[in-house]
Amino acid sequence: MGHDLVVFSGKSNPQLAEEICKHLDIRVGDAIVEKFSDGETRVELNENIRGKDVFIIQSTSAPANDNIMESLIMIDACRRASAKRITMVCPYFGYARQERKSAPRTPISAKLVSDLFTVAGIDRMLVLELHTSAIQGFFNIPVDHLFAKPIFGPYFQNVASDKFIVVSPDAGGTERARAIAKYYNCGLAIVDKRRDKPNESAVMHIIGDVEGKDCLIVDDICDTAGSLCKAADALISKGAESVSAAITHPVLSGPAIQRIAESSIRELVVTDSIPLSAEAVACGKITQLSVASLLSKAIRRIHTAGSISSLFV
Numbered sequence: 001m002g003h004d005l006v007v008f009s010g011k012s013n014p015q016l017a018e019e020i021c022k023h024l025d026i027r028v029g030d031a032i033v034e035k036f037s038d039g040e041t042r043v044e045l046n047e048n049i050r051g052k053d054v055f056i057i058q059s060t061s062a063p064a065n066d067n068i069m070e071s072l073i074m075i076d077a078c079r080r081a082s083a084k085r086i087t088m089v090c091p092y093f094g095y096a097r098q099e100r101k102s103a104p105r106t107p108i109s110a111k112l113v114s115d116l117f118t119v120a121g122i123d124r125m126l127v128l129e130l131h132t133s134a135i136q137g138f139f140n141i142p143v144d145h146l147f148a149k150p151i152f153g154p155y156f157q158n159v160a161s162d163k164f165i166v167v168s169p170d171a172g173g174t175e176r177a178r179a180i181a182k183y184y185n186c187g188l189a190i191v192d193k194r195r196d197k198p199n200e201s202a203v204m205h206i207i208g209d210v211e212g213k214d215c216l217i218v219d220d221i222c223d224t225a226g227s228l229c230k231a232a233d234a235l236i237s238k239g240a241e242s243v244s245a246a247i248t249h250p251v252l253s254g255p256a257i258q259r260i261a262e263s264s265i266r267e268l269v270v271t272d273s274i275p276l277s278a279e280a281v282a283c284g285k286i287t288q289l290s291v292a293s294l295l296s297k298a299i300r301r302i303h304t305a306g307s308i309s310s311l312f313v
Helices: 014-024 064-080 109-120 133-138 149-155 171-184 226-237 256-262 278-282 292-303
Strands: 005-009 031-035 041-045 053-057 085-090 124-128 143-146 164-168 187-197 200-207 214-222 242-250 267-271 286-289
Touching (some): 005 014, 005 292, 053 064, 053 292, 085 292, 149 267, 226 242
Parallel strands (some): 005 053, 085 124
């Protein structure tokens, strides 16, 4: 890559940034990103970026507020150092589930976070598997939205058979699941569920025939794993032979790991958009795949003004 490309990393996922830079054959940009004794974020860039194409890699996962603020300060530092262009690479975009008014007098927090990034001074946004594609419209700058299908697709290729079926855990994820089902040329089922309040759901029934099938649940986020485990139980109760899951972002908060370990899920495959905790790594059911290759290809094509759409195949 050219000398005018610089990749900086926030503190949320430095391992992923290192892997991305290995694919790009460059080093991670030299920057101090730490906290003052009072908890305020300190950022100092230790190299010249005047007139350069800068990419900041930071997932806004837990602690979301700290990681967002850290990102904003890094963006401001790059802008004031006269970077030619600043691209925010956000493998996991926090607050994405608050993308609409779900009840009276509630905020649209995803729009607020989008505005914060834009006002801070980014020129472009690169994200992976947004909760809903409509969030792209919250930005008044170009947004490159990548999908995890190129990561998950080959992994399950060897187990896909005539008994294989892709399952969406809710009606809202049907488009995502349909894309994977098309990749394998297999059937599609949908779990009909009712969510009474955040982090709680009740599975109602299964739309589609899963009897004797090897089911693959596809979703963007696994948070407390309540919905995922209930969906797996519902599929088994309807005669499914096995249930695996491909979830892009392993938020895995609260009792998630214990629920997964005790569930009927055979394997949960996730990406490294969010680092796994030690407890999650120790869980024998969780497999993590890297998105470094996919993101590095996108960064290279953005830098060289190449096409991103070919990565969607």
